[in-house]
Amino acid sequence: GENVEQHPSTLSVQEGDSAVIKCTYSDSASNYFPWYKQELGKRPQLIIDIRSNVGEKKDQRIAVTLNKTAKHFSLHITETQPEDSAVYFCAAPLVSGGYNKLIFGAGTRLAVHP
Amino acid sequence: EPEVTQTPSHQVTQMGQEVILRCVPISNHLYFYWYRQILGQKVEFLVSFYNNEISEKSEIFDDQFSVERPDGSNFTLKIRSTKLEDSAMYFCASSEVAGSGEQYFGPGTRLTVT
Numbered sequence: 001g002e003n004v005e006q007h008p009s010t011l012s013v014q015e016g017d018s019a020v021i022k023c024t025y026s027d028s029a030s031n032y033f034p035w036y037k038q039e040l041g042k043r044p045q046l047i048i049d050i051r052s053n054v055g056e057k058k059d060q061r062i063a064v065t066l067n068k069t070a071k072h073f074s075l076h077i078t079e080t081q082p083e084d085s086a087v088y089f090c091a092a093p094l095v096s097g098g099y100n101k102l103i104f105g106a107g108t109r110l111a112v113h114p
Numbered sequence: 115e116p117e118v119t120q121t122p123s124h125q126v127t128q129m130g131q132e133v134i135l136r137c138v139p140i141s142n143h144l145y146f147y148w149y150r151q152i153l154g155q156k157v158e159f160l161v162s163f164y165n166n167e168i169s170e171k172s173e174i175f176d177d178q179f180s181v182e183r184p185d186g187s188n189f190t191l192k193i194r195s196t197k198l199e200d201s202a203m204y205f206c207a208s209s210e211v212a213g214s215g216e217q218y219f220g221p222g223t224r225l226t227v228t
Contacts, residue, residue: 034216036157043205043219044157089157094170101170102147102217104157 002027002094006105013080014113021108023090024072030092033066033073034102039086048075080112116140118220120206126226127196135191135223137206146189147207147217148181150174157205163189164212196227 003026013019025033031052036044050057050064050073057064063076077084087107094101119138127133139146148160161171163181180192189208193200206220 032215036219043221046216046218049216091157101159101162101172103159106156 002030002092002101002103004090004092004103004105006090006108008108009106010109010111012111012113015080015082017080019075019077019080019084019110019112021075021088021090021110022072023074023092023105024070025092025103026071027092027095028068028071029095032093033064034091035062035064035075036089036091036104037086038089038107044089077110080110082112082114085110085112118206118208118218120204120220120223122223123221124224124226126228129198129227130195133193133196133225135193135204135206135225137189137191137220138187139189139206139208140210140218141187143208143210143218145169145209145212145215145217146181146183147209148191149205149207149219151203151205151222153202160191160204193225196225198227201225201227 006023034049035047037047038044048059048062048064050066055066061078066073087109089107090105091102121136146163149157150160151157159172161175162169178194182190203222203224205222207217209215209217
């Protein structure tokens with residue numbers, strides 16, 4: 001089945017710096033890769049996603065890159081702000097069962113210090 | 115913007131009791147999901163549901179668990195005989211299309227089993 005590995009588990013940056021979180025997946029047939037942001041005590045919130053037919057997608061200060069050959073995808077946050085502090089999860093769908101099962105990474109706790 | 119809603123926000127129950135967690139998915143969505151998140155850990159898939167039947171379930175979703183769409187708006191998760199290890203945050207999610215479509219999460223129900 002699908003296995004999603006996420007690194008690092010914690011990341012501390014100064015405000016204004018960039019942050020990069022990396023994930024690898026095992027199922028080469030996976031075709032959709034979302035990123036979720038979860039603030040303390042809140043729901044996971046979809047912030048950006050990428051499909052396997054593109055290599056990069058950008059939305060203001062957030063970008064995601066996908067390398068299908070290496071089976072990894074990354075989240076890039078530029079000009080970080082204190083409100084970016086949260087736990088970030090990557091995910092990928094399990095191909096069997098009609099892609100109806102999202103497998104999540106273990107999460108990265110991002111701390112942005114003013 | 116439409117959102118997934120869940121009730122109750124917090125449920126305390128004694129071991130062995132039955133609980134029902136309720137969700138109202140986004141109205142035009144056709145795919146529904148339950149996830150579990152033990153405190154401080156990653157989000158884990160439990161079950162997906164489409165066209166009034168389960169389409170995929172995880173090894174966590176054993177005979178103690180069941181799901182139902184009792185009417186046109188609600189989607190429920192029942193745990194028949196709760197165990198201490200069922201204590202977690204339970205998130206409902208919905209999507210317009212199958213797993214490679216965006217899944218939107220509800221605010222969660224914190225289940226505490228004593």
